[in-house]
Amino acid sequence: MSATRPFAVVTGASTGIGLELAKRCAREGFDLLIVADEPAIEDAAALLRGGGASVEALNADLATTEGVDAVYRAVNGRPVDALLANAGRGLGRAFLDQDFANAKRVIDTNITGTVYLIQKVGTDMRRRNAGRILITGSIAGFIPGSFQAVYNGTKAFLNSFAFALREELRDTEVTVTCLMPGATDTEFFRRADMLDTDVGTTEKDDPAKVAADGFEAMMSGTGDVVSGIKNKVESAAANVLPAELLAGQHRKMAEPGSAKS
Template sequence: MKTTKEENKGKTVLITGASNGFGMEFAKLFAQDGYNLVLVARSTERLKNLGYDLQDEHQLEHVCIITSDLTRPEAPQEIYEELKSSGIQVDVLVNNAGAGLHGFFHETDLEREQAIIQLNINTPVALTKLFLQDMKQRNEGKILNLASVVSFMPSPLMAIYGATKAFMLSFSEALTNELQDTNITVTALCPGASNTMFFRRAGAAHTKAANGSLSEPADVARDGYNALMNGEMRVVSGLMNKVQTTASGVLPDSATAATMRHLMEEEESETTNYAE
């Protein structure tokens, strides 16, 4: 059940990828409800500006900024140890940081793709392992994992990205079952194409998907936040995305793959629709 601001006071959320997009919106929502913040990403100044503004606005007890490149295998352990040595307990973990790379797999750069697998899979798995063990001892905690609508279908021209998101959905739902007799919940948030830096960073700014109808990050984060607070296993954000993921359950994978490929092909016009 949703907890009140008073009940949350003194609790702490760790959000990866909090410098932009959904992560920034999550930070605002948690701060509004009185959570202390641990914000992680590479852009220190953006994290500081966001974190300290939210601390002032909502009189938070503490805000911790951690600059870390989460493609480094040692990053999760470093973050865990830094928080342990500062005596900060993580009550909610939001595995949000992620990235993609557009292109045919036989042409894309393997090193970049392996870094994406590290960022999108290995890092959230390791963070979950570390913080879940502590949550298990307290028999309390919440974890939100960023999956995607592409978790449900093949993702041509972003094959590695789609596979990482399928992993995150499967991983989250398995943990939900394992933890069903505890007070710990795991929620997978599945957004569709959204108005963040994601497409531009993935080299996909000129695709049809990036120039179609985009969800606003504040709406997506709100859906994820509500589902997390209600202990739901999974939420697909947005009506059309719900329709798309439901249809993917009955259509052959070859058909959904063809649709996804069409969306990930270059748009003919030069205009772009994503966040600048």
């Protein structure tokens, strides 16, 4: 990796939005450390290298402090110009029917691992007074997520955390941007066991477009971006509608067995 090229770390980069974010970083001249908790991260690295980017891949469990420590060791003291904290995990079905180990893994991946990595890398950015942080939140964070209760709760945390951290860093040259997509055409719904739901089977947003919106907002230092007109309308409505009504609406989308025939 070159000392003269900017350096980006992208988590959850094996597929979906994370891979598209890594592709955009590569096209914009970044050297990359890409991370995911599956061997497919090596395939993603090969794809990115095929486009001429300098890419290091790491298979690490970002639900654990040990996994995050491995990421930080792989940074190896290099200045991180951009941290794209995208790793996330979903989980469908009623909370009381879920295996708690699976629910805990969602919390540990989406919240604990994410904030731990941001603190480690962000501390170095603040010391240098330079850097960009992109956090993948979600419009789901605005909505009580019936049959996705833990997932939506983690995204509510991330949306809030991103704005709070941005304010704390207001007087520095470190920027924080929250990307808030809606339902996107990725592996998310299959992995979350939601293919028998309405939201799991309807048309979804293009992950490349979502990633482009997030990358451009990060580079411009914008505080947040909701990707897609439909999602902008939904997020605006969620800010004024009663929580009970929103929870009922979400049930129609996410309750198992409600998929359209």
